[in-house]
Amino acid sequence: MTVVKVRRASAEDVPALATLRRAWTEEQNGEVVDPNFEARFAEWFATESGRRVAWIASVDDRPIGMLNLAVFTRMPRPGVEPNRWGYIANVFVLEAHRDSGVGRLLVEEAVTFARDEDLVRLVLSPSPRSVPFYERAGFATTDRLMMWTPKA
Numbered sequence: 001m002t003v004v005k006v007r008r009a010s011a012e013d014v015p016a017l018a019t020l021r022r023a024w025t026e027e028q029n030g031e032v033v034d035p036n037f038e039a040r041f042a043e044w045f046a047t048e049s050g051r052r053v054a055w056i057a058s059v060d061d062r063p064i065g066m067l068n069l070a071v072f073t074r075m076p077r078p079g080v081e082p083n084r085w086g087y088i089a090n091v092f093v094l095e096a097h098r099d100s101g102v103g104r105l106l107v108e109e110a111v112t113f114a115r116d117e118d119l120v121r122l123v124l125s126p127s128p129r130s131v132p133f134y135e136r137a138g139f140a141t142t143d144r145l146m147m148w149t150p151k152a
């Protein structure tokens with residue numbers, strides 16, 4: 001039986017997380033020659049680590065999936081306890097390990113963290129294919145968010 005472990009990622013996991021990110025990109029775009037990518041990734045992780053929590057899934061110590069959660073602290077209001085919310089990002093499971101619940105385990109970790117840390121909401125931007133996956137984890141589509149992108 002395949003035993004999947006999901007745990008909080010630390011700086012030691014940066015090479016594994018970068019490998020997963022590269023695998024995701026190459027799944028979409030084919031091989032990408034970018035020798036600086038791993039260094040850029042490590043710099044990004046270090047910069048973000050103050051406000052971002054990451055999890056890594058593995059089988060026999062081989063990384064197979066990841067998720068991270070950026071925590072935003074809202075502007076204080078007089079008379080109101082400070083509160084925070086989270087943005088779930090970069091949810092990825094290697095293709096060979098999909099559809100067996102690894103993604104669900106990763107999202108459950110984020111939801112448990114949100115409950116434990118009293119986050120007031122979790123937000124994410126799903127791909128159309130992943131909408132049912134997030135719905136099963138308790139997420140609902142909302143019309144309360146807007147998005148801006150630069151026009152060409």
Ligand SMILES: CC(C)(COP(=O)(O)OP(=O)(O)OC[C@H]1O[C@@H](n2cnc3c(N)ncnc32)[C@H](O)[C@@H]1OP(=O)(O)O)[C@@H](O)C(=O)NCCC(=O)NCCS
Nearest residue numbers: 091092093098099100101102103104126127129130132133
């Ligand atoms: C989304 C993803 C993390 C789910 O991981 P998983 O381990 O397969 O998750 P689970 O086994 O717990 O759930 C399977 C569900 O994932 C969704 N899913 C399956 N393949 C998917 C894919 N290629 N892309 C997006 N979602 C997918 C489906 O909803 C599937 O259930 P369904 O077919 O019954 O609707 C994984 O499919 C993946 O890495 N996809 C590519 C990256 C991606 O799209 N990330 C999410 C962007 S918001």
